[in-house]
Amino acid sequence: MSPNEEAKNEIDRKISIVRKILKANNLSAVRLRGVDWFAWATAGASNVVLLTTDVGIAEVIISADEAFVLTDSIEAERLEEEEIKGSYPIWKAAWQEPQQREAFVRELTHAGTVASDMPRDQELPLPKELREAKCILQPGEVDRYRTLCQEAAMAMTETLKDACQSWTGFELAARGSAALWSRGIHPALTLVGDERRLPLYRHATASADTLGDRAMLVFCARRHGLFANLTRFIYFRDPTARELRMKHDLAAIEAEIFDASRPGVSLGQIYETMRTSYAKFGYPGEIDKHHQGGTCGYLSREEVARPASENRIQAGMALAWNPSLIGCKIEDTVLVTDKGLEILTIDPAWPTFYAEDRMRPDYLVRT
Structure with a gap:
């Protein structure tokens, strides 16, 4: 056909x-x-x-x-x-x-x-x-979404492998946008957190500040109306012990969110899982610092999970959770299936680490 x-x-x-x-x-x-x-x-x-x-x-x-x-x-x-x-x-x-x-x-x-x-x-x-x-994606939509998400992840890798400490946030956002546009993808959002601003703002827009020793790049990337959402970090030095611990703690929080993201579970129930998980790993109150994501697809977020959210997850939905701690965040776009979650925003060239039963994006360290 x-x-x-x-x-x-x-x-x-x-x-x-x-x-x-x-x-x-x-x-x-x-x-x-x-x-x-x-x-x-x-x-x-x-x-x-x-x-x-x-x-x-x-x-x-x-x-x-x-x-x-x-x-x-x-x-x-x-x-x-x-x-x-x-x-x-x-x-x-x-x-x-x-x-x-x-x-x-x-x-x-x-x-x-x-x-x-x-x-x-x-x-x-x-x-x-x-x-x-x-919000329930048909087979053709899923095929388009998989391809988009893979290419957006490749654009992210390409951008951060070329990044320099001396670049400004504007320059990193511009390079990321160019990598997306070269693949026919709209850069609907390119957030850049540099070394100074990362601990201050969860939604760090690109600025004239230089990147410094580490930086975060976030894409909400659109093609065929669908949004690929992902976050990655680059380090120009070795991460500190505290940063490594927070990375693993955040991945453990995300793993509990992923495990709860099953057909029939409401977004309000997922929110409660998030709140409990933050406290369990020693970060009570962090859920209040930033929204945690929700369903996605033809919007970067179709619905953000809140305590009173009644809509339920169904097979065929896409999700983008984005739990965060101070200076640390994890985010990918995933597809809900009857067999579990399929992570869509994957580039095999990006470094990963094992978290629970999944490989998750690591920091890209270039010393």
């Missing part, structure tokens, strides 16, 4: 899911405007022009008997040739006349009730069952 045929089959399955939900909720149509939802509905096509926007230059509308990509005359030809490739008919209007799109939607839906991921005017939010369906 050709890639276009596989994409068409995936899209057909998703349109079928949407139409069942439309019927169950007495809806005339859904409008999917967000970058994440557009990619989901189109088997990985992109409506992104401005990288930092949540809403792209086109949307998908699905009714009981029709489905279209809606855009304007600026974007239609490129979308057809490079992104949509015949998987949806494209409706377009002059960019100067956005009211034409709204008139078309009213006609298509017979002025009925419409739901949207980004509702406007009289539109309703998307039904919960559709939001849940987006």
